[in-house]
Amino acid sequence: MKSILLKTSIPGPRSSELARRRDSAVARGVYQSTPIFVRQTEGAVIVDVDGNRFIDLAGGIGCLNAGHRPEAVVDAIRRQAESYLHTCFMVTPYEPYVRLAEKLNELAPGPGLKKTVFFNSGAEAVENGVKIARAYTRRPAILCFEDAFHGRTMMALSLTSKTHPYKAGFGPFASEVYRAPLASCYCKNGTDFANVLEDIFARSVAAESIAAVIVEPVLGEGGFFAPPPEFFTTLQSLCRRNGILLIADEIQTGFARTGHMFASEHFGFEPDLLLTAKTLGGGLPLAAVTGKAEIMDHTPPGSLGGTFGGNPLACAAALATIEIIEREGLCDRARFLGERFRKRASNWAKRYCFITDVRGLGAMQAFEFTRDGDRDELASALTRFCLTNGVILLTAGTYSNVVRLLMPLVITDAEFEEAMEVVERGLAALETERAPDLVTSGRPSL
Ligand SMILES: Cc1ncc(COP(=O)(O)O)c(C=O)c1O
Structure with a gap:
């Protein structure tokens, strides 16, 4: 170095x-x-x-x-900059986007065919994860957790828990957002958590109205609470039974932070949609939604994307970053x-x-x-x-x-x-x- x-x-x-x-x-x-x-x-x-x-x-x-400025990432960015910067993947596509999608599809926890779409920030990944889940299930509601942080755009902010300084003064927030206790559930066992969820289905929102549950496998901004192993077993089986998708927000926990490529792997948690950002771009802005191909392909061409999503420099940096994580x-x-x-x-x-x-x-x-x-x-x-x-x-x-x-x-x-x-x-x-x-x-x- x-x-x-x-x-x-x-x-x-x-x-x-x-x-x-x-x-x-x-x-x-x-x-x-x-x-x-x-x-x-x-x-x-x-x-x-x-x-x-x-x-x-x-x-x-x-x-x-x-790390800051790993040599391989800086070199990848430099090489990419010598070829092209921005063309917009929706107009004239390029290989680094496709290669990175292939890599994330391979890395995402859980079996089966996966597909990926790229965005610029974690909050955008959250917004799009919700869009995809709603379109696929044709249900309106999203269940999130107390103390969660999912970002600062309006849907992401609606899912975020902390009032000051994040939410106060910025309402009204998105409708059809319901919140379950989390940190307190962590202290109990899986059976208690099942009761908490059943209670929410009875008191706050019907299970058949819920498109997805969005969860950080380890709470980030909320204070680094890691759940007991039975938490995800219970969550997964209740969601599967009720046709509710599971969205893992691994924006902070992803890419080796917790000792696995994704924190979900600690718990045998196999989300339907995986949200990544932060370390993904190795220092450049990049985010992704990766999910089961059947779910990801449910929305028609033109319904997902963005001008800069999956920018070539960011994709090149991401590929080099993942290589470092694996190699080192x-x-x-x-x-x-x-x-x-x-x-x-x-x-x-x-x-x-x-x-x-x-x-x-x-x-x-x-x-x-x-x-x-x-x-x-x-x-x-x-x-x-x-x-x-x-x-x-x-x-x-x-x-x-x-x-x-x-x-x-x-x-x-x-x-x-x-x-x-x-x-x-x-x-x-x-x-x-x-x-x-x-x-x-x-x-x-x-
Ligand atoms: C778990 C989690 N989700 C979403 C976000 C939002 O990401 P961004 O700030 O890139 O929009 C963050 C940012 O801290 C986060 O930690």
């Missing part, structure tokens, strides 16, 4: 100046969880315009499982990193009474802070401490009291240990007299 050491003399505006310009030029609704402006990235490291180095445990919100064994790496984290974090939970849970799957790991009284701010206080000490971390959860890891899986052992030591120093600081300062200063959590 090339060295990220920079010529710090590169001229250009500093973070403070860029922050001022950002505040006057960019809409306030676009949140910024760190005040840094990027100059260069590589692997799991970001260097900002002021020359500061950060270990990146956020990965552009889980988009960089194969990033599923194994995710499991290794997850175990390494769990060992440390279980000690933190023993030592600090304000850590109430450590959870996750593979490298999709998080720890939760207690929410009582002035301790509500501890998660954001910790992320601020880490940022000041060169580590970028994100919070999660409906109450923003969870700290989550979404680092590039190519992070070196030394970088990971360095980052964990910073987190440990942050936790120690939270416990001491410095905690009140940490808790009250700085920006709000994400």
